[in-house]
Amino acid sequence: MAFIPHTPDDVARMLQLIGVQSIDDLFDEIPGELRAGVLGVPPAMSEMELGRLMAERAASDGRPLNFIGAGAYEHHIPAPVWAIATRGEFYSAYTPYQAEASQGTLQLIYEYQSMICALTGMEVSNASLYDGASALAEACLMAVRANRAANSRRILLPRALNPIYAQVARSIAGNQDIVFETVDFDRASGCTLLESLQPYSGQDVTALVIQQPNFFGNLEEVDRVTDWAHQNKILLIAVVNPTALALLKAPGQWGSGAAGIVLGADIVCGEGQPLGVPLASGGPYFGFMATRMQYVRQMPGRIVGRTVDTEGRPGFSLTLQAREQHIRRSKATSNICTNQGLMVTAATIYMSLLGPQGLARVAEASLRRTADLVTTLSRIAGVRPAFTAPRFHEAVLLLDRPVAPVLAALARRGIFGGLDLSDRYPELGHALLVCATETKLAADIDLYAGALADVMKSTRVAA
Amino acid sequence: MPELQSREPLIFELSKPGRGAGTQFPPPVAGSAEIPAHLRRATPPALPEVSELQAVRHFTRLSQMNFSIDTHFYPLGSCTMKYNPKACNTFAMLPEFLGRHPLGPEPQGFLACMYELQEMLQEITGMQGVSLTPMAGAQGEFAGVAMIRAYHRARNDLGRTEIIVPQAAHGTNPATAAMCGCTVKEIPCDADGNVDIDALKAAVGPATAGIMLTNPSTLGVFERKITEVARIVHEAGGLLYYDGANLNAILGKVRPGDMGFDVIHMNLHKTFSTPHGGGGPGSGAVGVSARLRPFLPIPIVGKDGARFRWLTERDLPQSIGRLSGFMGNAGVNLRAYVYMRLLGREGMVRVAEFAALNANYLLKRLQAAGFEAAYPTRRASHEFIVTLRQESRLYQVTAMDVAKRLLDHGFHSPTTYFPLLVPECLLIEPTETEAKEDLDRFCDAMIAIRREMEQDPEKLSSAPHTMPVRRLDDVRAAKQLDLAWKPAA
Numbered sequence: 001m002a003f004i005p006h007t008p009d010d011v012a013r014m015l016q017l018i019g020v021q022s023i024d025d026l027f028d029e030i031p032g033e034l035r036a037g038v039l040g041v042p043p044a045m046s047e048m049e050l051g052r053l054m055a056e057r058a059a060s061d062g063r064p065l066n067f068i069g070a071g072a073y074e075h076h077i078p079a080p081v082w083a084i085a086t087r088g089e090f091y092s093a094y095t096p097y098q099a100e101a102s103q104g105t106l107q108l109i110y111e112y113q114s115m116i117c118a119l120t121g122m123e124v125s126n127a128s129l130y131d132g133a134s135a136l137a138e139a140c141l142m143a144v145r146a147n148r149a150a151n152s153r154r155i156l157l158p159r160a161l162n163p164i165y166a167q168v169a170r171s172i173a174g175n176q177d178i179v180f181e182t183v184d185f186d187r188a189s190g191c192t193l194l195e196s197l198q199p200y201s202g203q204d205v206t207a208l209v210i211q212q213p214n215f216f217g218n219l220e221e222v223d224r225v226t227d228w229a230h231q232n233k234i235l236l237i238a239v240v241n242p243t244a245l246a247l248l249k250a251p252g253q254w255g256s257g258a259a260g261i262v263l264g265a266d267i268v269c270g271e272g273q274p275l276g277v278p279l280a281s282g283g284p285y286f287g288f289m290a291t292r293m294q295y296v297r298q299m300p301g302r303i304v305g306r307t308v309d310t311e312g313r314p315g316f317s318l319t320l321q322a323r324e325q326h327i328r329r330s331k332a333t334s335n336i337c338t339n340q341g342l343m344v345t346a347a348t349i350y351m352s353l354l355g356p357q358g359l360a361r362v363a364e365a366s367l368r369r370t371a372d373l374v375t376t377l378s379r380i381a382g383v384r385p386a387f388t389a390p391r392f393h394e395a396v397l398l399l400d401r402p403v404a405p406v407l408a409a410l411a412r413r414g415i416f417g418g419l420d421l422s423d424r425y426p427e428l429g430h431a432l433l434v435c436a437t438e439t440k441l442a443a444d445i446d447l448y449a450g451a452l453a454d455v456m457k458s459t460r461v462a463a
Numbered sequence: 464m465p466e467l468q469s470r471e472p473l474i475f476e477l478s479k480p481g482r483g484a485g486t487q488f489p490p491p492v493a494g495s496a497e498i499p500a501h502l503r504r505a506t507p508p509a510l511p512e513v514s515e516l517q518a519v520r521h522f523t524r525l526s527q528m529n530f531s532i533d534t535h536f537y538p539l540g541s542c543t544m545k546y547n548p549k550a551c552n553t554f555a556m557l558p559e560f561l562g563r564h565p566l567g568p569e570p571q572g573f574l575a576c577m578y579e580l581q582e583m584l585q586e587i588t589g590m591q592g593v594s595l596t597p598m599a600g601a602q603g604e605f606a607g608v609a610m611i612r613a614y615h616r617a618r619n620d621l622g623r624t625e626i627i628v629p630q631a632a633h634g635t636n637p638a639t640a641a642m643c644g645c646t647v648k649e650i651p652c653d654a655d656g657n658v659d660i661d662a663l664k665a666a667v668g669p670a671t672a673g674i675m676l677t678n679p680s681t682l683g684v685f686e687r688k689i690t691e692v693a694r695i696v697h698e699a700g701g702l703l704y705y706d707g708a709n710l711n712a713i714l715g716k717v718r719p720g721d722m723g724f725d726v727i728h729m730n731l732h733k734t735f736s737t738p739h740g741g742g743g744p745g746s747g748a749v750g751v752s753a754r755l756r757p758f759l760p761i762p763i764v765g766k767d768g769a770r771f772r773w774l775t776e777r778d779l780p781q782s783i784g785r786l787s788g789f790m791g792n793a794g795v796n797l798r799a800y801v802y803m804r805l806l807g808r809e810g811m812v813r814v815a816e817f818a819a820l821n822a823n824y825l826l827k828r829l830q831a832a833g834f835e836a837a838y839p840t841r842r843a844s845h846e847f848i849v850t851l852r853q854e855s856r857l858y859q860v861t862a863m864d865v866a867k868r869l870l871d872h873g874f875h876s877p878t879t880y881f882p883l884l885v886p887e888c889l890l891i892e893p894t895e896t897e898a899k900e901d902l903d904r905f906c907d908a909m910i911a912i913r914r915e916m917e918q919d920p921e922k923l924s925s926a927p928h929t930m931p932v933r934r935l936d937d938v939r940a941a942k943q944l945d946l947a948w949k950p951a952a
Binding site: 004026027035050057066071084095113128253282293322341345 | 482524633741816934
């Protein structure tokens with residue numbers, strides 16, 4: 001029997017001790033009319049049979065050459081990352097509520113929090129949230145609790161923010177009467193300009209969200225934006241890519257540092273997937289979140305602290321639990337109970353293996369590959385870059401014809417050529433978001449360029 | 464019993480400038496001059512610099528400081544710590560599944576698995592639609608209550624903003640209701656652990672959006688009057704939410720849809736054995752009755768002829784929306800799919816049967832050893848509660864002391880102090896995958912601890928004695944916050 005260790009003799013002896021005739025008698029408190037019939041699900045398969053089915057299905061999905069980013073990035077994952085993360089002692093452990101029997105997980109989370117603080121330049125990090133998009137939703141709810149100067153519950157979302165993040169923030173935070181307003185981007189640079197924020201100067205606004213690099217891959221002028229927010233008593237929520245932070249100014253340092261203006265973002269969040277987590281059709285990933293010490297009690301999610309035991313030895317435990325649902329019930333900071341423990345385990349191992357040098361190399365190589373990709377593809381007639389701002393590892397290209405048929409033709413050649421933006425950004429025309437990380441070699445870029453040139457010859461230009 | 468590792472330094476303490484796991488670095492490239500100076504980082508982040516072996520050894524040693532299902536019996540009530548079959552992980556980690564970008568053309572092999580998973584969950588729960596998108600139980604709960612609100616709003620029934628929860632409810636229930644902009648009304652349970660029907664009748668009205676129930680309840684007993692509860696709530700215009708925390712107890716025996724529930728969330732990391740991973744990722748799929756189907760969170764998997772595709776806002780314009788950046792915890796769902804196919808229809812029924820057999824056996828043995836059941840007249844479901852209120856009075860020991868002493872015996876402790884309304888309680892859930900011998904060893908440990916209560920209670924109050932650390936100073940942890948290592952200035 002699948003995963004059931006009982007022999008008939010065990011069952012007989014156990015039933016006898018309980019004092020019932022059959023296992024079915026144990027369900028005698030369920031009213032008879034509610035009892036289920038035979039379930040309409042398939043019969044059991046052996047591991048061997050199922051292994052075959054799964055291998056066939058996986059094979060049918062193939063191994064395309066991928067140039068899509070848009071919030072999930074293909075990076076090399078060192079072999080030790082998942083070899084260790086899937087050890088049963090990490091994989092099959094529960095939330096570390098019994099601290100003495102969970103020091104491994106707890107210390108690892110403390111190390112993770114330290115690494116996120118190092119990357120973001122912030123004082124405190126939580127133990128992670130579900131994913132980047134839901135982390136932003138939680139950051140918006142947190143900003144409402146933290147910004148005592150604002151009463152409006154108004155939050156500004158740039159149009160250059162990942163549009164799915166904006167959607168998820170609305171789905172999750174929208175039930176609490178938070179008003180989201182959209183701030184446009186500059187068509188030439190592809191960035192959020194100060195001019196588009198100025199109409200909100202002096203108004204009652206809770207928070208401004210800024211993504212660096214933004215959804216188009218462009219680098220925002222974060223210092224100016226941060227100063228503007230703080231001059232207007234608006235909290236700044238930074239959405240950042242952790243790989244990029246190896247090279248880019250840490251959000252904790254954003255701002256001009258001019259006298260009288262608070263330095264740094266107030267809440268930092270983002271998608272942790274680039275740190276050793278596979279693409280895997282979209283999950284599981286993890287969201288990270290960091291903030292200033294002054295807001296730590298407003299932060300959702302688990303937090304691990306270092307303390308001492310009764311003999312004065314250092315040890316780790318979950319702390320500040322008075323914020324959480326199992327204590328505060330309806331007054332909790334969030335209903336969240338879990339972090340993404342296993343993904344954080346992988347990410348912590350990844351960051352340890354890469355270190356500051358390795359992560360900077362990954363970031364530099366990704367930036368370089370994307371620059372090469374943009375240059376190479378732009379040589380094809382009917383393809384040009386959309387924006388002028390400096391970029392990290394993504395770029396928007398404009399085609400002279402609809403994007404969808406081009407992508408479909410590329411997919412037939414085993415190439416995922418990018419993300420069609422024409423639905424979500426009709427104002428850009430035939431826009432294609434592309435990405436190349438360190439995993440793309442020069443030969444891969446040439447292969448893509450060759451295929452695209454072919455496809456552009458054979459697909460028709462729209463009227 | 465395996466010894467746990469004692470102390471391991473912080474990874475930062477192993478770090479030396481210039482060291483690194485070089486084979487993991489991509490080759491250097493010519494500069495990144497495109498980044499303007501004012502947007503660049505001034506100093507590199509203080510990440511550790513260690514060799515590959517140092518990292519491997521460090522994290523392997525940390526793993527050896529944990530209890531886990533693979534190494535220890537883990538009778539943690541309400542958490543369903545059953546065996547996580549290795550095949551689930553192996554098949555979900557096939558390179559084609561792992562390498563797939565979520566925004567590429569729809570992968571038919573993967574989506575076939577997800578579609579069948581939706582169908583199986585729908586059948587098992589007796590519901591009419593399923594979405595796999597919620598990323599954890601709490602997000603499933605959020606989706607459920609948000610759908611209830613959307614349903615009332617769509618009918619222009621705008622005054623329904625109250626969610627009723629029994630006192631015994633898990634803390635997420637009221638927290639979720641608050642996140643959905645609802646107010647919470649708590650109602651008591653009677654002495655046998657059932658919902659107090661008179662209190663329920665008094666609580667419902669034109670403001671009732673719905674009720675959130677777990678059945679079997681967090682008290683470890685089946686809510687026998689569930690049909691009456693459903694009728695009262697429905698007649699008052701409210702909907703019924705099923706918290707699937709305890710679905711393991713009734714798998715194949717009774718279906719939430721047949722009990723009258725309108726919406727259910729399932730914890731795939733409990734009932735369907737996806738890993739707990741040290742606290743996540745979970746997956747909180749939701750199932751709904753026909754009237755809530757238009758509101759399901761997106762995306763869900765649909766089928767056009769032989770082709771699978773993601774249904775989005777275009778297909779479900781009334782959806783409560785997106786809850787994750789992509790498609791929820793897809794890889795967790797894939798593990799649940801593998802588990803369900805390995806079990807099949809016969810195996811699923813056996814889950815509830817042997818979970819109940821193990822729980823009732825353990826309860827009887829502990830009762831025979833002198834422990835007090837919180838609900839002695841009731842059948843245990845897949846779990847049960849022991850209360851140590853007498854022991855705490857007689858010997859000045861607490862449920863926490865017993866929990867900590869069990870660690871010394873090589874057992875993870877049961878859930879303590881939940882549900883809150885039973886004093887000094889241990890919520891014990893052995894699950895179906897434990898052998899009789901392991902249950903007996905656990906009972907022996909409990910009996911030994913009971914003897915210690917009488918003879919040497921100090922041994923309990925100072926436990927654990929054999930773990931990497933003794934009890935931790937939680938007050939200091941919360942007062943002198945040390946939440947991150949900082950490099951020496």
